[in-house]
Structure formats: structure tokens, C-alpha cells
Amino acid sequence: AQSVTQLDSHVSVSEGTPVLLRCNYSSSYSPSLFWYVQHPNKGLQLLLKYTSAATLVKGINGFEAEFKKSETSFHLTKPSAHMSDAAEYFCVVSDISAGYSTLTFGKGTMLLVSP
Template sequence: AQSVTQLDSHVSVSEGTPVLLRCNYSSSYSPSLFWYVQHPNKGLQLLLKYTSAATLVKGINGFEAEFKKSETSFHLTKPSAHMSDAAEYFCVAPLLSSGTYKYIFGTGTRLKVLA
């Protein structure tokens, strides 16, 4: 069965330092994978998407993620954090089960950016 594990529930970084948000997935096949961001009191927004065309995926706002099949990981990174990056980040994997298409969300990582 497909599952998504976000290894850190909270991450704090100083402004201008790198960001690393970790995600591991489990699946018997190479999936599509997504990262979504949720700013306070805002809706969820797609950050980036992996669809097997390239293992390094670039997204909005300077974020990128690398799909590593050998490690079953899809970690999200950014070279330099900005105050506006403070938000909740969700790693998402698709699942087809019983004729239903589900997008399985990880439990989320809350990113705090310190001035």
C-alpha cells in the first residue's frame, strides 16, 4: 500500500539558511509525487510535482525536490529561506484503490523561519 512519511513535524531555520523538509514514500511502483504548501488561513497550493520525466524537480518560490528511488525519498529543499516561506508543507502521493483515485497526504511539516 502507498504511504507517505514526513519525518519532521516542525523545522526551524534562520532566514537566509538552507531548508530541508524530508519525505519518504512506500510503494511497489514509481509514483507521481507532489509537494503542497499551506500558508496560515490560506488554501493549499501546489509547490512542485514529480512525474518521472526528471528526478530533480523545480517548483515555485525557489523550491526543488529530488526523487531518489533507491532511498524512496522525495525531500524538499531551498538554498536560502525567506520569511514568507513560513507555512505548512505536505508531501503527497497518489493511490489507486478500489476504483478510487486518492491523493495520500503526509502529516505535514511546519516550517518556521527566524529573523
């Protein structure tokens, strides 16, 4: 069984300051991990994915995440927040033990960016 815990339901930052969205996972297998972003009234968009290559993964819009197996973490960071980053972010773990990809979503972290 797999699970994802997003440690903060809301994160508030000021524009230009760093962003840290925390995610811990549990998986019986070597997982693939994703971060998706959802802007208001929009569909889910992939930010980045970890697939057992490099542990530091770079995504779109300046986001990156580091896979730390010892800590079972996959935290999302960005050096400088922009107003357009305000959205809900989902950490996702993928498993193919059933023979196909099953995604387990965290409950989401709402990122609020103030001027």
C-alpha cells in the first residue's frame, strides 16, 4: 500500500521569498513521485516527476524537488515566489504493483502569495 502526507494544508509566503511545500510518502516499492499544480477552476498540471534517475528534479516555472529515500520525503521548493504561483499543489505517488499505474494523491497544499 502507498500513501502520501502533505504536512501543511496552507502555506503563505510573500512575493520574492522562498517556497517550501512538504511531502512525505510511504510505498512498498520503489516509487515514482510527482508534483501537480491546480490553479483555480483549472485542471491538474504536472510540475515535475521523480523516476529514480537524479534525486534532484527540476520542473517547470522554477520549481524543483529533492527525493530523499532515508527521510521518505519529496519536498517542493522554489527560490522566489511569484504571484502567479498561488494555487493548490498535490504530491502524488505512483505504483504499478497492480499491473498498471495507480496514483495516490496527498490532500493538497494551498499556496498563498501576498504582494
